[in-house]
Amino acid sequence: MTHRLRALLLAALVATPVFAADPPATPAGVVAQAPSSAWQAIPAEDLLIMTIEGGKRIVIQLAPAFSPRHVANIRALAQAHWWDGTSINRVQDNYVVQWGDATEKKPMPPGLSPTSPDDYALSITNRRLAVTPLPYADAYAPTTGFVGGWPVAMDGSAAWLPHCYGYVGVGRNLSPDAGTGAELYTVIGQAPRQLDRNIAVVGRIIDGMSSLSSLPRGSGDLGFYTPQEHQVPILSLRLASDLPEAQRPHFQQMDVASPSFADYLRLRANRKDDFYDRPAGGVDLCNAPVPVRLTP
Amino acid sequence: MTHRLRALLLAALVATPVFAADPPATPAGVVAQAPSSAWQAIPAEDLLIMTIEGGKRIVIQLAPAFSPRHVANIRALAQAHWWDGTSINRVQDNYVVQWGDATEKKPMPPGLSPTSPDDYALSITNRRLAVTPLPYADAYAPTTGFVGGWPVAMDGSAAWLPHCYGYVGVGRNLSPDAGTGAELYTVIGQAPRQLDRNIAVVGRIIDGMSSLSSLPRGSGDLGFYTPQEHQVPILSLRLASDLPEAQRPHFQQMDVASPSFADYLRLRANRKDDFYDRPAGGVDLCNAPVPVRLTP
Numbered sequence: 274m275t276h277r278l279r280a281l282l283l284a285a286l287v288a289t290p291v292f293a294a295d296p297p298a299t300p301a302g303v304v305a306q307a308p309s310s311a312w313q314a315i316p317a318e319d320l321l322i323m324t325i326e327g328g329k330r331i332v333i334q335l336a337p338a339f340s341p342r343h344v345a346n347i348r349a350l351a352q353a354h355w356w357d358g359t360s361i362n363r364v365q366d367n368y369v370v371q372w373g374d375a376t377e378k379k380p381m382p383p384g385l386s387p388t389s390p391d392d393y394a395l396s397i398t399n400r401r402l403a404v405t406p407l408p409y410a411d412a413y414a415p416t417t418g419f420v421g422g423w424p425v426a427m428d429g430s431a432a433w434l435p436h437c438y439g440y441v442g443v444g445r446n447l448s449p450d451a452g453t454g455a456e457l458y459t460v461i462g463q464a465p466r467q468l469d470r471n472i473a474v475v476g477r478i479i480d481g482m483s484s485l486s487s488l489p490r491g492s493g494d495l496g497f498y499t500p501q502e503h504q505v506p507i508l509s510l511r512l513a514s515d516l517p518e519a520q521r522p523h524f525q526q527m528d529v530a531s532p533s534f535a536d537y538l539r540l541r542a543n544r545k546d547d548f549y550d551r552p553a554g555g556v557d558l559c560n561a562p563v564p565v566r567l568t569p
Numbered sequence: 570m571t572h573r574l575r576a577l578l579l580a581a582l583v584a585t586p587v588f589a590a591d592p593p594a595t596p597a598g599v600v601a602q603a604p605s606s607a608w609q610a611i612p613a614e615d616l617l618i619m620t621i622e623g624g625k626r627i628v629i630q631l632a633p634a635f636s637p638r639h640v641a642n643i644r645a646l647a648q649a650h651w652w653d654g655t656s657i658n659r660v661q662d663n664y665v666v667q668w669g670d671a672t673e674k675k676p677m678p679p680g681l682s683p684t685s686p687d688d689y690a691l692s693i694t695n696r697r698l699a700v701t702p703l704p705y706a707d708a709y710a711p712t713t714g715f716v717g718g719w720p721v722a723m724d725g726s727a728a729w730l731p732h733c734y735g736y737v738g739v740g741r742n743l744s745p746d747a748g749t750g751a752e753l754y755t756v757i758g759q760a761p762r763q764l765d766r767n768i769a770v771v772g773r774i775i776d777g778m779s780s781l782s783s784l785p786r787g788s789g790d791l792g793f794y795t796p797q798e799h800q801v802p803i804l805s806l807r808l809a810s811d812l813p814e815a816q817r818p819h820f821q822q823m824d825v826a827s828p829s830f831a832d833y834l835r836l837r838a839n840r841k842d843d844f845y846d847r848p849a850g851g852v853d854l855c856n857a858p859v860p861v862r863l864t865p
Contacts, residue, residue, distance in 0.1 A: 364783075366778055366779040366782055366783075367734050367735070367778070367782070390846055409708040410706030410707060410708050411706060411708065412705040412706050412707065412849075412851040412852055412853045412854075412856075413849050413850075413851050413852075413853070437759065438663050438758050438759045439663070447843055447844060448843075448844075448846050461758075461782075462734050462757075462758065462759075462782075463733065463734045463758075463759060463760055463853070463855050463856055464759055464853070464856070465856065466849060466853065466856065467837070467840050467845070467849045467852065467856070469849065470846075470847045471840075471844070471845050471846055471847055482662060482663070483662040483785075483786040486662055486663070486757075486758075486782075486786075487660075487662075487783050487784065487785055487786055488783065489779075489783055490779040490782075490783055541763070544763050544767075547743055548743060548744070548767070549763070549767050550686055550744050550766075550767055551766045551767055553708075553709050553762060553763045553765065554709075555708040555709050556708055556709075556763065557708045557709070557759070557760070557762065557853075558708075559759050560708075560759050560760070560761070560762065560763070
């Protein structure tokens with residue numbers, strides 16, 4: 274592979290400054306040079322480790338601050354080993370990968386919380402959130418920004434997680450059913466923001482996403498695998514906090530209140546390194562993913 | 570597969586009205602019921618048929634009205650059978666699949682047009698476009714809409730094609746190089762609109778997208794396949810107009826000036842069928858793909 278081919282598209286993404294004292298010119302440069310103070314540990318009880326056929330590992334970060342009842346159910350289901358032996362049953366191109374119990378007969382563990390459409394957004398009428406604003410227009414919400422490591426869309430009374438690439442939501446039946454959390458999906462295409470506030474968003478995939486996004490698409494209605502196609506077995510799904518310490522993965526997210534994140538956002542919206550002629554002057558909420566890394 | 574599982578997410582996408590006289594309640598319903606007058610044939614000289622390993626067929630619709638010089642080159646390259654024996658060399662998750670000559674030594678056919686960054690957008694200073702406006706906010710452009718079957722972003726002086734899912738762009742070296750059209754990529758994730766006006770967009774994939782989007786991701790820098798990974802052979806790439814009539818596929822796109830398209834846009838922005846509780850009241854330019862179908 275020659276330099277030219279590698280350079281063809283977005284070589285500048287991985288460019289580093291000529292002198293260490295230069296401020297980073299790219300979002301990736303900002304992430305690479307961010308000081309340790311710009312990073313926050315993600316708690317082990319917020320990490321789900323899903324292992325699928327072939328031993329491939331997918332790590333999901335839960336968002337208990339936004340979807341507390343669904344997240345409580347998901348933790349209970351993981352602790353009951355409920356997903357072990359279930360499967361990935363649906364892969365619809367430019368939309369979602371969905372997993373759960375294809376038989377729809379597996380009993381639920383006791384003690385799950387009831388859920389309702391009220392759980393799809395956080396009321397902010399009597400609550401002040403520390404928001405890092407994203408000062409660009411959005412087709413789906415009056416304002417957007419970042420809160421506690423997460424992108425949020427907001428109106429005057431509520432804040433909610435958007436359906437961005439890699440975000441995880443809860444399958445449900447027709448309203449007022451809001452899903453238990455047992456049937457999950459993740460977004461593998463353009464952000465289907467029309468689902469925001471119509472479905473619970475409970476987290477995001479922070480490692481192993483390509484093991485889901487590259488699965489064969491299903492040829493049935495809505496991308497469900499047909500009986501002739503291969504449902505992908507889920508071998509296990511565990512909370513990191515339930516694993517022995519030596520087996521736990523450790524991740525950090527960038528502090529959205531840090532100067533590094535401000536630099537990152539500014540450069541995501543204004544690419545002007547060697548590759549770019551014309552900075553956009555804006556960036557979509559789903560096109561400025563909060564940086565996450567393995568703890569060094 | 571029971572009804573309930575299929576219903577879990579977006580069952581309403583395929584719902585049909587109870588009575589034929591009911592207006593369609595979903596975008597898919599509008600498309601299914603659109604009269605023949607709402608559809609326009611796509612010219613055979615705008616269709617590229619790419620056949621990859623395993624005989625999988627991908628169909629690309631070219632956009633000569635927006636990128637005439639790059640499209641002329643792409644047609645010349647196809648007519649020279651230039652891509653036959655080249656390969657897909659890069660698959661970067663949530664970004665692009667890229668194909669072309671991995672050796673970077675294959676000679677170009679004679680007569681290609683020179684290209685420049687001026688080719689990335691259409692000047693509209695002295696030109697009136699027939700625009701179907703999309704009246705929702707966009708983070709990247711002052712206005713957006715649809716022109717001649719294509720989504721467009723606009724400012725006061727120019728109109729350009731956005732980098733939406735499945736859209737095809739031209740790889741290039743550092744500016745002022747604008748690429749010949751020989752190195753192509755398509756978007757497989759959240760629309761990377763920061764590339765708009767920094768790269769030529771020349772078309773979109775209208776059939777066979779999942780044969781690209783489900784490819785294994787490359788583990789090299791920027792998703793390039795490493796020497797240990799499998800570059801996917803391109804068996805042939807032809808203009809439909811160069812195929813015998815019996816082998817040509819025939820596609821239609823929805824007329825963006827038709828009442829059907831207006832209904833489609835309204836429902837994409839305001840989902841309020843059985844599945845949805847809360848219409849978004851807006852839709853992103855890349856989340857309202859112009860309907861395309863095989864000619865019935």
